[in-house]
Amino acid sequence: MLGAFLLAVGVAVAINLVLTGLILFAGATVGDYGECTVRVNGDREVKAAGGRSLLSTLKDSGIFIPSACGGRGSCGLCKVRVEGGGEPLATELPWLSKDEVKGGVRLACQVKVKGDLAIRIPEELLSVAQYEVEVASIADLTHDIKEVRLKLIEPGAMTFKAGQYVQFEVPAYKLTDEPVYRAYSISSDPVDRGAIELEIRYVPNGICTTYVHRHLKVGERVNINGPYGDFRLSDTGRDVIFIAGGSGMAPIKSMLLEMARTGCRRNAEYYFGARSREDLFLEDLMQRIEREMPSFRFIPSLAAPEGGDEWSGETGLVTDVVGRRAGDVSEKEAYLCGSPLMIDACVELLKKKGMPEDRIFYDKFS
Amino acid sequence: MKQTPEMDSVQAEMAPGRISAAGFLGADQRRLADILSDDDAAVRRLGLTHQGIADRMRELREAGKSGLGEEVDVPPDHVVRIAGVRGKIPCPFHDGVFEKVNTIVRNVKSGREIVFTDLSVHMIEAHGFYEGRGSPFRNDPAVLAEVLGVRPAGP
Numbered sequence: 001m002l003g004a005f006l007l008a009v010g011v012a013v014a015i016n017l018v019l020t021g022l023i024l025f026a027g028a029t030v031g032d033y034g035e036c037t038v039r040v041n042g043d044r045e046v047k048a049a050g051g052r053s054l055l056s057t058l059k060d061s062g063i064f065i066p067s068a069c070g071g072r073g074s075c076g077l078c079k080v081r082v083e084g085g086g087e088p089l090a091t092e093l094p095w096l097s098k099d100e101v102k103g104g105v106r107l108a109c110q111v112k113v114k115g116d117l118a119i120r121i122p123e124e125l126l127s128v129a130q131y132e133v134e135v136a137s138i139a140d141l142t143h144d145i146k147e148v149r150l151k152l153i154e155p156g157a158m159t160f161k162a163g164q165y166v167q168f169e170v171p172a173y174k175l176t177d178e179p180v181y182r183a184y185s186i187s188s189d190p191v192d193r194g195a196i197e198l199e200i201r202y203v204p205n206g207i208c209t210t211y212v213h214r215h216l217k218v219g220e221r222v223n224i225n226g227p228y229g230d231f232r233l234s235d236t237g238r239d240v241i242f243i244a245g246g247s248g249m250a251p252i253k254s255m256l257l258e259m260a261r262t263g264c265r266r267n268a269e270y271y272f273g274a275r276s277r278e279d280l281f282l283e284d285l286m287q288r289i290e291r292e293m294p295s296f297r298f299i300p301s302l303a304a305p306e307g308g309d310e311w312s313g314e315t316g317l318v319t320d321v322v323g324r325r326a327g328d329v330s331e332k333e334a335y336l337c338g339s340p341l342m343i344d345a346c347v348e349l350l351k352k353k354g355m356p357e358d359r360i361f362y363d364k365f366s
Numbered sequence: 367m368k369q370t371p372e373m374d375s376v377q378a379e380m381a382p383g384r385i386s387a388a389g390f391l392g393a394d395q396r397r398l399a400d401i402l403s404d405d406d407a408a409v410r411r412l413g414l415t416h417q418g419i420a421d422r423m424r425e426l427r428e429a430g431k432s433g434l435g436e437e438v439d440v441p442p443d444h445v446v447r448i449a450g451v452r453g454k455i456p457c458p459f460h461d462g463v464f465e466k467v468n469t470i471v472r473n474v475k476s477g478r479e480i481v482f483t484d485l486s487v488h489m490i491e492a493h494g495f496y497e498g499r500g501s502p503f504r505n506d507p508a509v510l511a512e513v514l515g516v517r518p519a520g521p
Contacts, residue, residue, distance in 0.1 A: 069386075
């Protein structure tokens with residue numbers, strides 16, 4: 001009886017050992033893709049151990065592809081053209097148009113590097129870098145928008161164009177077990193290469209906005225990467241309409257600071273929508289820009305002024321005010337930044353008023 | 367309610383770092399079947415239905431759209447703001463992908479404020495799932511009912 005029991009135990013142990021050996025062997029061979037080469041835009045080579053996502057592989061080699069979801073396939077930003085990269089996964093399809101699928105576009109976070117690959121990315125992404133920055137100041141612009149000034153430490157300077165954005169790395173804290181990235185437009189003048197400013201509006205439960213509003217301290221060091229984006233002022237010389245709301249102020253402010261500094265003479269009107277006086281900010285700065293740039297007008301509007309606001313300016317939604325005041329827009333161009341709802345409403349309005357769609361540029365928070 | 371193998375798979379998807387950084391379960395150690403069952407019982411005790419709660423959430427979300435991203439009064443008791451963020455998020459039950467849109471609702475009478483997402487509305491409506499305890503976007507059925515002013519359907 002005892003002999004039979006010991007034999008059974010011995011057999012079970014032997015089976016376990018064999019299975020463990022097989023798993024270890026598989027892990028070391030089947031999952032071992034060796035060193036793989038990723039050729040970028042035909043001339044740059046990245047060599048890395050295979051088996052990780054293309055997004056992580058490129059990031060570790062100093063090539064930053066925009067991604068707002070930490071590589072979970074839920075933001076759709078990390079598009080790259082993969083030559084011979086295979087069919088997209090089901091997780092990628094909601095983000096890709098038919099033409100993109102046909103053209104070999106994939107989400108870098110969903111492509112596992114299992115062998116040599118060739119990819120195409122916009123050239124400007126090759127100049128994106130990671131920066132260690134120190135929080136120089138945090139100021140309240142409104143009850144729910146903070147201006148954060150970040151001094152660049154390493155590298156010590158960034159070259160960017162007004163309208164571009166960076167990704168802010170939130171370290172692990174009580175709302176996230178791992179670092180996450182969120183995109184914010186730069187609000188400062190590009191001439192100031194040693195520091196950047198961001199305007200961050202609090203979103204209840206938002207991982208990044210909660211960190212910035214409740215935890216971030218002056219003197220703290222964090223990481224950002226950038227600059228990204230092609231939301232930039234054209235050089236057509238056309239009259240310009242800017243429209244923004246809330247923290248959509250950021251890229252427009254950067255553009256205006258640059259226009260004022262360089263003595264730009266383009267006619268420009270800036271329609272800024274807020275709910276009440278407490279949601280309106282940077283009025284002094286806008287008035288200073290009006291003085292420095294006589295061809296510029298700042299036109300703030302309040303959708304629901306409070307009793308004590310003593311407001312004599314425009315009232316109504318920003319779309320109402322643009323509708324009333326913008327006149328003939330058919331020869332102008334427009335730059336919009338704000339919530340998707342505001343952008344969609346403004347695009348419709350401007351098209352209705354005769355502005356060609358290809359002259360409406362926007363940075364949607366979506 | 368029995369925890370099926372499908373529920374095991376969905377519950378695994380709800381862990382932090384899978385679909386979202388924070389996940390959908392918070393510190394809740396219960397099985398998904400128990401979370402669903404307990405919240406279903408809570409909704410019944412309130413005399414409500416998941417559909418009725420979801421309908422009210424959607425009604426306020428639609429009313430908030432007129433603010434174009436800023437706060438808007440929704441008489442008689444609410445102020446609503448719609449805040450879109452970059453990206454989309456799939457449902458952990460594998461039945462849809464949703465824009466990352468937050469609806470922030472403040473009840474001016476009580477001063478209480480809650481936030482829900484388009485995905486929250488879908489998960490309540492289609493699955494009776496309000497997220498686990500301690501999850502950043504969990505809204506307890508009783509809190510939803512109170513803050514949003516959800517009333518039992520008439521006879």
